[in-house]
Amino acid sequence: MNKFLPEADFYQEFKNTQLSHKTVLCFGLNRAGNELWDYWGYTFNIPGGDHAEKQVVQALSDLLTPHRLCLALRYRLTLYLSYSPCEDCCCELLAFVKSLKVVEVDVMVSRLYCTEEHPVRNRLQQLMASGIRLTVMGRKDFERCLYLFVNSNSNFKPWPELDAMSRRYSVDLHTILHEVGLSLIGTFIINVYEQCLVNISLLLDHH
Ligand SMILES: [Zn+2]
Numbered sequence: 001m002n003k004f005l006p007e008a009d010f011y012q013e014f015k016n017t018q019l020s021h022k023t024v025l026c027f028g029l030n031r032a033g034n035e036l037w038d039y040w041g042y043t044f045n046i047p048g049g050d051h052a053e054k055q056v057v058q059a060l061s062d063l064l065t066p067h068r069l070c071l072a073l074r075y076r077l078t079l080y081l082s083y084s085p086c087e088d089c090c091c092e093l094l095a096f097v098k099s100l101k102v103v104e105v106d107v108m109v110s111r112l113y114c115t116e117e118h119p120v121r122n123r124l125q126q127l128m129a130s131g132i133r134l135t136v137m138g139r140k141d142f143e144r145c146l147y148l149f150v151n152s153n154s155n156f157k158p159w160p161e162l163d164a165m166s167r168r169y170s171v172d173l174h175t176i177l178h179e180v181g182l183s184l185i186g187t188f189i190i191n192v193y194e195q196c197l198v199n200i201s202l203l204l205d206h207h
Helices: 007-014 052-067 087-099 118-129 139-149 162-206
Strands: 024-031 039-044 075-083 103-111 133-136
Touching: 007 024, 007 075, 007 139, 024 052, 024 139, 039 052, 039 139, 052 075, 052 087, 075 139, 087 103, 087 118, 103 139, 103 162, 118 133, 118 162, 133 162, 139 162
Parallel strands: 075 103, 103 133
Antiparallel strands: 024 039, 024 075
16 A cells, blocks of 8 residues: 555545546544554555455455454544445445444545446445445545645645535535435325325215
């Protein structure tokens, strides 16, 4: 795994107003209550090879497997991703959290990837249901990512429309993560409505 992400790459890949063919992932693992990372760095998808998330999950599984049975240790994993995970990478993250229950995961994404596709939306909902926190990066998150993984002495230089794009992605993600609840409420309302119609027709028949 690489350590500090070059500053030019940070702005190129994390800028939420432009698209890229690459996904960059900055990650930090620390023990709960401990501010210092035990393991950290960044990686990106290899064309024709493993996606960034899979590489990190594999590296961390190797690192953490010996601690699997040590319940006293709780780890926190923080991920800054330039794109939200694809369907396969969601599965990787879900399997990782399931197999190593000592890990809490925070995923912050700059942009959403293929979220118009239903299987991707379903997987993102599963991530949330499994306890993984998934949010869209705002100005403070970009600033923190730069501080932690790029250069702690460099001042963050925001780009035009950063906040507007962040809000837009955030609304989209919120809609995706809560559409399960909405569809359940919708089903409930339809059921109540249908039951009312049945009752009315019974009343009419009775008279
Ligand atoms: Zn992926």
